[in-house]
Amino acid sequence: MSYKENTYKKIYQQNYPKVIRLCLGYTVGNDALAKDLAQETFIKVWQNLDGFRNESGLSTWIYRICVNTCLAEIRRERKKDKNLEIDNLQVSASNDYSAEKEDMLVQLYKCIDKLSSINKAIILLELEGLPQLEISDIMGIKHEAIRTRIHRIKQQLTKCVHNE
Numbered sequence: 393m394s395y396k397e398n399t400y401k402k403i404y405q406q407n408y409p410k411v412i413r414l415c416l417g418y419t420v421g422n423d424a425l426a427k428d429l430a431q432e433t434f435i436k437v438w439q440n441l442d443g444f445r446n447e448s449g450l451s452t453w454i455y456r457i458c459v460n461t462c463l464a465e466i467r468r469e470r471k472k473d474k475n476l477e478i479d480n481l482q483v484s485a486s487n488d489y490s491a492e493k494e495d496m497l498v499q500l501y502k503c504i505d506k507l508s509s510i511n512k513a514i515i516l517l518e519l520e521g522l523p524q525l526e527i528s529d530i531m532g533i534k535h536e537a538i539r540t541r542i543h544r545i546k547q548q549l550t551k552c553v554h555n556e
Contacts, residue, residue, distance in 0.1 A: 419465075429465055496553065515542065
């Protein structure tokens with residue numbers, strides 16, 4: 393196995409769980425589409441790995457590729473005028489989730505899906521646990537603006553989830 397292949401394998405193993413969760417957020421839990429988008433993300437990572445210049449962290453670079461891949465898919469889907477299905481939403485295989493929590497999670501993803509594509513990207517990265525400075529780098533928006541947006545998005549989602 394070549395050096396590039398070894399490096400890629402490590403990158404894939406370290407970043408796949410984060411990328412698939414981000415894709416699941418964009419696809420409102422559509423597992424098959426999320427896997428396709430994650431695969432497309434890692435194909436782009438492989439194709440551009442030699443050109444990575446370490447100007448940002450590797451995971452930041454991968455998130456940026458993933459966000460752009462997911463946003464492109466959303467634009468394609470809107471052009472097709474299809475509605476994303478929430479029927480396929482799959483919650484963690486563990487049994488820690490009560491039916492009530494699962495319903496709230498489904499409602500949260502429905503509410504997230506109603507956000508603008510930029511706000512959707514921001515809140516999904518926030519839910520993934522990324523530091524707001526890194527979200528700022530990924531999105532190309534000033535840190536102060538990200539902080540304000542996240543606060544407003546959370547208020548909007550809270551109202552939506554509680555049907556206010």
